[in-house]
Amino acid sequence: MIKRLFIVYAVFTLLSNNIKSYAQAAVREKTAFQIAAPWNAAYDVRSDVAIVYGVNDAGGNFEERVKGWRDKGYQVHFMTGIAWGQYKDYFKGLYDGKQHFDEGQKQRNGDTIWHGKDVPYIVPSEDYLGYMKAQMKRVVDAGVTAIYLEEPEFWARAGYSEAFKREWQHYYGAPWRPQHESPEATYLSSKLKYHLYFNALKEVFGFIKQYAKSEGRNVRCYVPTHSLLNYSSWQIVSPEASLATIKDMDGYIAQVWTGTSREPVYYNGIKKERVFENAFLEYGSMVSMTAPTGKKMFFLTDPIEDWPRTWDDYKRNYQATFTAQLLYPTVANYEVMPWPNRIYLGKFKLENDTARYPISKEYATQMQIMVNALNEMPASSNKLNGSSGIGVLVSNSMMFQRFPTHQGYEDPQLSNFYGMVMPLLKNGVPVETVHMENLKNANTLKNIRVLVMSYANMKPLSVNYHKALAQWVQQGGVLLYYGRDDDPFQSVKEWWNSNGLNFKAPSAELFRTLNVATAGDFVKSGKGWVCINRIDPKELVLTAGKDGAYLNEVAKAYKQYAKAGPLQTKNNFLLKRGPYIIAAVLDENKDAHPLLIPGPVVDLFNPGLPVVATKTIAPGEQAFLYDLRAIPPGQPRIVAAAGRAYDEKYQNKQYRFLLKSPSHTVNSIRIYLPRKPKEVHLQLDGVKIDALKEQWDASSKTLLLQFENYSEGVSVSIDLNG
Incomplete structure (x- = not known):
C-alpha cells in the first residue's frame, strides 16, 4: 500500500510539474515596461509584464513592490544595472565591512566616472560579483520569473583605477599599460573591458539559473543594452553580440530611443540629428546581432527621454523611433516604455515656453493608442519595400578604437560606419547590418547578395571570420571593401601579425584568402566577386556629393555581379504587418514628393483616430495606419x-x-x-x-x-x- 501511494504521489508530482511548466511557457509576455515606483492607477499601463526595477530603488520595499504589481494582474520581472545601481551598501562598506569606491571606473586624471551620488560605474571585481549574486538570490526568492541585468558598460576613457590594473595583471599576466600611450595599449584595454563584463554576466546569470533550479523554478535572464552603434558613438565598451554565446542568457532588450538616436551623424557633408535614420540602423544592428542565434528580442521605445526637452520634441521623435522599430517585422516583442511614472506624472516645457506642464490629454491618448497597438502587433514575413540583400559588416571591435585618438587619425561621429550606410538608406535602400561575430552561423549571410565592409573602424577578432567571408564570396557573394588601411590600429599585435603570420593589415590576409589583390575593379573569386576601394568610408559622407561613385558601385555590384536586379532608389519605406501599415518618407532626397497611401485607413498617430480616404506623408514624416480593408465583415x-x-x-x-x-x-x-x-x-x-x-x-x-x-x-x- 505504501509503495502504491508513493507511485501515485510521484505520478501526481510529475504531472503537476509538467502542467506548471506548460502554464509558465504559455504565459503571454509580449509587452513590458520597467518601473521602480509602486503600482499607481495614474500609470497603470496594462502591458503583459511589469519589470520591477532595483532592490534598493524607490526607497526599498522591494518585495512589497513586486507583490503590488502582481496583485494588479501583471507578470512580474526584475531589472537592475550590472555596471551601476543603487548599491551604496556595497560601496560604503555596509555589505561586507569594507568600502569599495576604489572599484569605480577612473579616468586618466584620477576622477571617478559617476552614475549618480555615491554610485560609480564599476570595475566588476570578484567581490562585486559576490554582492550581485546575493542580491539576485533575494530577487529569485521574491518570485519573479525573469531577471534583466542592464547596460554592461565600461567607458572607453576609463581604465586607470587600481582595480582595473589588478584585472589587467590577472588577465594578461603582465603589468598594466596606460591606454593613452599607444594604439595597442588602447586595444588591449578595450578587450579587457569587454571581457570583464562578458564574464560578469556569465557568472551572475549562471548563479541565477542554478539557484532558481535548486528552488524548482526556471528564471530567464536578459540583457537590456544599447546598440553597438550607440556604444561605439558614445565611446563605451560592452560585450554586445558575444553575450548570445552565454548559455544562460535568454535574450536582449534593444535600448533604442530618442536619446540614442538623436546622436548627430554626417551625411552629404552636414552633421545633424537624423533620428529616424539612426533609429532604423540601431534596431537593425540589434536584429543582426540576435536573429541568427534564436535569442528573444524586445524592442524599446520611450515617449520622452532622459534629457529635459519639450513635449513637442518628445512627440516628434517618439513617432520617428516608434516607426523605425515597426519596420523590422520579425520582432514583435516590446518594452513599450521605461519609467511610466516619469511620463504620466512628469512636467516638461512646450515649444517657446519656459513653464513646465504635465503631459497633455492629447499626447497621452496618442501614446496609449500606440502602446496598445503593440499588444496586437503581429510578427510578419513581409519585407520592407526596396532592394533587399545589401549588408554592411560590423563588429564588436568598433568599440575598441574610439578613444583616445592616436597619430591624429579621426573618425568623427563614427563616419567610417555611416559612410557605408547613409548614402544607401537616404536613397530608400533597406540596408542591413551584419555582425562579424555571427559569421560562423550559416543563417547570417543567407540572404545577403552584396556585402560592404571596411577595417578603418574595426578589426577582425578571429581568422575564422575571414574563412567564413571567403566561403560566402566563393559561393557567389559580392564583397565591396573600402579602406586605406592606414589607421594606427592596423598594427596592433593580433592574430594577423603574430604566430607565423606577418600581414601589415588584416585586410591583406583577407585578400590572400580570397586570392585577390587589385584595387579599383571587380575581381572574380570562386563564383563570387570582390572590389577593393582605397578610400576610407568616412570620406563618402564628410564631403558633400562624395557618395555618387559609391552608389553607382553598389548598383553595379547588385545588378551585374550579384544578378539581383536593378538597384531601386526611392524616398520612402513601406511595410504591411497584418492590418497595420507603417511608412516613412525620407528627406535629403532628390525626390521631394509625398507618399500617398489609399484608404480607408485610421490614423493611429492622431488621438482622434480619424478615418482617412488618402493619407499623405511628407518628406521627413512617418505614419502608422490601420487598414480598414483588412477587417473581415460581420464580426465586431x-x-x-x-x-x-x-x-x-x-x-x-x-x-x-x-x-x-x-x-x-x-x-x-x-x-x-x-x-x-x-x-x-x-x-x-x-x-x-x-x-x-x-x-x-x-x-x-x-x-x-x-x-x-x-x-x-x-x-x-x-x-x-x-
Missing part, C-alpha cells in the same frame, strides 16, 4: 484604442468588453461593427458614465467613442439589435 472588432480590452464577448447581438487604461487620461476608441449600434452603454463599477464623444461613420462602419479612463476599467456594452 476594436480597430484601435487608448487602452486595453479584456473579456471581449459577442453574443445575442451584443458586443461587450472591459477597457482599462491609466486613470485621469482620455480614451479614444474606434470599433468596427456590422451595422450602426442601437445603444451604447458605459459603466464604471455598475454606475453609468457619459461618453465625451459618440460618432458613427457609415462609410467605414466604425464607431468612435471617447470617455474618461479609469484604471479599474470601463465596461462597454454595444447593442446591435434592430
Whole structure:
C-alpha cells in the first residue's frame, strides 16, 4: 500500500510539474515596461509584464513592490544595472565591512566616472560579483520569473583605477599599460573591458539559473543594452553580440530611443540629428546581432527621454523611433516604455515656453493608442519595400578604437560606419547590418547578395571570420571593401601579425584568402566577386556629393555581379504587418514628393483616430495606419484604442468588453461593427458614465467613442439589435 501511494504521489508530482511548466511557457509576455515606483492607477499601463526595477530603488520595499504589481494582474520581472545601481551598501562598506569606491571606473586624471551620488560605474571585481549574486538570490526568492541585468558598460576613457590594473595583471599576466600611450595599449584595454563584463554576466546569470533550479523554478535572464552603434558613438565598451554565446542568457532588450538616436551623424557633408535614420540602423544592428542565434528580442521605445526637452520634441521623435522599430517585422516583442511614472506624472516645457506642464490629454491618448497597438502587433514575413540583400559588416571591435585618438587619425561621429550606410538608406535602400561575430552561423549571410565592409573602424577578432567571408564570396557573394588601411590600429599585435603570420593589415590576409589583390575593379573569386576601394568610408559622407561613385558601385555590384536586379532608389519605406501599415518618407532626397497611401485607413498617430480616404506623408514624416480593408465583415472588432480590452464577448447581438487604461487620461476608441449600434452603454463599477464623444461613420462602419479612463476599467456594452 505504501509503495502504491508513493507511485501515485510521484505520478501526481510529475504531472503537476509538467502542467506548471506548460502554464509558465504559455504565459503571454509580449509587452513590458520597467518601473521602480509602486503600482499607481495614474500609470497603470496594462502591458503583459511589469519589470520591477532595483532592490534598493524607490526607497526599498522591494518585495512589497513586486507583490503590488502582481496583485494588479501583471507578470512580474526584475531589472537592475550590472555596471551601476543603487548599491551604496556595497560601496560604503555596509555589505561586507569594507568600502569599495576604489572599484569605480577612473579616468586618466584620477576622477571617478559617476552614475549618480555615491554610485560609480564599476570595475566588476570578484567581490562585486559576490554582492550581485546575493542580491539576485533575494530577487529569485521574491518570485519573479525573469531577471534583466542592464547596460554592461565600461567607458572607453576609463581604465586607470587600481582595480582595473589588478584585472589587467590577472588577465594578461603582465603589468598594466596606460591606454593613452599607444594604439595597442588602447586595444588591449578595450578587450579587457569587454571581457570583464562578458564574464560578469556569465557568472551572475549562471548563479541565477542554478539557484532558481535548486528552488524548482526556471528564471530567464536578459540583457537590456544599447546598440553597438550607440556604444561605439558614445565611446563605451560592452560585450554586445558575444553575450548570445552565454548559455544562460535568454535574450536582449534593444535600448533604442530618442536619446540614442538623436546622436548627430554626417551625411552629404552636414552633421545633424537624423533620428529616424539612426533609429532604423540601431534596431537593425540589434536584429543582426540576435536573429541568427534564436535569442528573444524586445524592442524599446520611450515617449520622452532622459534629457529635459519639450513635449513637442518628445512627440516628434517618439513617432520617428516608434516607426523605425515597426519596420523590422520579425520582432514583435516590446518594452513599450521605461519609467511610466516619469511620463504620466512628469512636467516638461512646450515649444517657446519656459513653464513646465504635465503631459497633455492629447499626447497621452496618442501614446496609449500606440502602446496598445503593440499588444496586437503581429510578427510578419513581409519585407520592407526596396532592394533587399545589401549588408554592411560590423563588429564588436568598433568599440575598441574610439578613444583616445592616436597619430591624429579621426573618425568623427563614427563616419567610417555611416559612410557605408547613409548614402544607401537616404536613397530608400533597406540596408542591413551584419555582425562579424555571427559569421560562423550559416543563417547570417543567407540572404545577403552584396556585402560592404571596411577595417578603418574595426578589426577582425578571429581568422575564422575571414574563412567564413571567403566561403560566402566563393559561393557567389559580392564583397565591396573600402579602406586605406592606414589607421594606427592596423598594427596592433593580433592574430594577423603574430604566430607565423606577418600581414601589415588584416585586410591583406583577407585578400590572400580570397586570392585577390587589385584595387579599383571587380575581381572574380570562386563564383563570387570582390572590389577593393582605397578610400576610407568616412570620406563618402564628410564631403558633400562624395557618395555618387559609391552608389553607382553598389548598383553595379547588385545588378551585374550579384544578378539581383536593378538597384531601386526611392524616398520612402513601406511595410504591411497584418492590418497595420507603417511608412516613412525620407528627406535629403532628390525626390521631394509625398507618399500617398489609399484608404480607408485610421490614423493611429492622431488621438482622434480619424478615418482617412488618402493619407499623405511628407518628406521627413512617418505614419502608422490601420487598414480598414483588412477587417473581415460581420464580426465586431476594436480597430484601435487608448487602452486595453479584456473579456471581449459577442453574443445575442451584443458586443461587450472591459477597457482599462491609466486613470485621469482620455480614451479614444474606434470599433468596427456590422451595422450602426442601437445603444451604447458605459459603466464604471455598475454606475453609468457619459461618453465625451459618440460618432458613427457609415462609410467605414466604425464607431468612435471617447470617455474618461479609469484604471479599474470601463465596461462597454454595444447593442446591435434592430
